[in-house]
Amino acid sequence: MQTNNIKYINYSAAFVPEGCNKVGVPALTYGAGQDTGSLYTFAEANNITFIGGSARTVGAAGGWLQGGGHSILSNTYGLGVDRALQFRVVTPDGRFRIANVCQNQDLFWALRGGGGGTFGVVLEATSQVVPNKVATIALSWQLTPSPENIRSFFTILVQNSLRWSQEGWGGYLTATASLLANPKLNATQAAESLMPLTNYLKNVSDQAGKGTQAQWSQYSSLLELLSASLAGADALGPGKATMASRLIPKSAFSPPNSTALLDAMLKSWSTADSAWYMMVTPFSYQPPNSEQGKTSVTPAWRGAVWHAITAASWSWDSGTDEAKKAYAKASSAINPLRAITPGSGAYQNEADVYEPGAEASFWGFNYPKLYAIKQKYDPDGLLDCWHCVGWKGKSTPIASCYL
Incomplete structure (x- = not known):
């Protein structure tokens, strides 16, 4: 429609x-x-x-x-x-x-x-809306990943991301180009908060032997931040891609679980074509008491520090077999993170198309109530889509295009 x-x-x-x-x-x-x-x-x-x-x-x-x-x-x-x-x-x-x-x-x-x-x-x-422009201080950097530096970089992320979330940071972490932004801290506080990361970036060398530099910036609004830092977010390339995801809870960042998280990240990164560790969860957001439980997303969002994504791609002129391999690769790459986060979930909008246990993964204990509401307003299933609430399954015509 x-x-x-x-x-x-x-x-x-x-x-x-x-x-x-x-x-x-x-x-x-x-x-x-x-x-x-x-x-x-x-x-x-x-x-x-x-x-x-x-x-x-x-x-x-x-x-x-x-x-x-x-x-x-x-x-x-x-x-x-x-x-x-x-x-x-x-x-x-x-x-x-x-x-x-x-x-x-x-x-x-x-x-x-x-x-x-x-x-x-x-x-x-x-x-x-927020009744004013939200100013942020941001750090962006690029890194040339190698077997020698990727473990150290991921270790920094695992050791610090929980604290960074508590201090107001949000952003997009990858092995190549990353961005962190904070609407709460001033420049001095931000520099102190990210010091373990900036010290690492000063010392690490890329494959050409050159130091990797980080850039601090201050933005007066969200639009200014996104325009300057994520100018290519809407760009479409010539190929095709798929992804899988997992919400990584707070408990994964504390010893001894943090060791398992680091190992899982390394396995995922080595399997996928690319991987992101996105600090976009509402970890520090405190809704009013009147709003507690008033949304139907999986409760796993509330205690998650990262929304992790693995991706795989295939060329525009590839056949079905190559596409199937890409879907399998993305799913396989997220499996190590699934294994260490039992009871967590995934973001339905950026999930594995073939997400195992999709109902529990996308909505957790909210699913039975959602299903009842679906039956109330759409008992005949007029609106049907893949892995949506109350979907009719793989035998329906809408599923024929899935691999």
């Missing part, structure tokens, strides 16, 4: 969900066709901050939001679903509904993490 042309953005300094009697909060209301980049531009012009992802061409009200929605600022400000205040949606019975904390509360809960394209066609969403 085409919703790309539903494009509008409205700002309210004191938005109150329809049917509620409560104090208003600053919020953006936007049509389903609005992309994240447009919201960033609008927010910049109005001196506010919309908490969104790094890819600005992604629709803000669709799967990104309804599946969870992570951001480089999620550690401080929460996931996209944490900031959702209201949806206008047409359910499969053809009825237009408003879903928020005061009406259609079950549907509102399901839309806050149950996945896109599942419970209805969202026409409009409203998200709470």
